[in-house]
Amino acid sequence: FKDVKVPSFGSAHVLSEWKEIMGRVNEGKASSKDLFRLIDMSGDSNGYMNKDEFGIASRRLGNDLSEHRINEIFAEVKKSSLSSETNNLDPIDFEQAITYLSQKNVILSMNALGINYSTLLVFFINLVLLIFLLIMFVLFGINAFVTGGSFGAIVNSLLTAIGGFGLGESQKMDSEEILNEEDVEQTVTMTNRVITSKHI
DSSP: OTTOOOOSSSOHHHHHHHHHHHHHHHHTOOOHHHHHHHHHHHTTOSSOBOHHHHHHHHHHTTOOOOHHHHHHHHHHHHHSOOOSOSSSBOHHHHHHHHHHHHHHHHHHHHHHTTOOHHHHHHHHHHHHHHHHHHHHHHHHHHHHHHHOHHHHHHHHHHHHHHHHHHHHHHHTOOTTTSOOHHHHHHHHHHHHHHHTOTTO
16 A cells, blocks of 8 residues: 555645554554545545445455456445445445455365365364363362372373373374465465456
């Protein structure tokens, strides 16, 4: 957004507002409403963003969207919009459009990595089960340690064996199954190219 032109039509108040928004943009603290206002101030300053202005905004955010993709985003956002403007976005619509674009990017990236909601659900259930077993391990271990006797010796032996088995299994994870940062970055870049493809 550093190449956004300074509004030449406004008063000192508009220029002051523009500088304030640009300051937040440069600090990386700008909200979607700030970005909307910045694009609107650089265009017709009517309080709405048309498809051309949205295309400019998306390019400045790093997404060079095709006309088809922009129409898809507008159609999706306008389904739930309270705005009477059918071909324009208000600040709330713009925020929903940015959210929709981000979600689409995440879903396509996850699918390309072989991750879907059912996989995440299975992972979550396994994690909850592991936490439950860990809590039981601690509680039985404390109880066995405090009470002593043959029950305590058996529980302590079993807990040590189970802990060692679990640690050994966790180290056997196949290195091919672990997603490294480089693979994720390449997949996200590829997905972004698909989303911004002019052929769609």
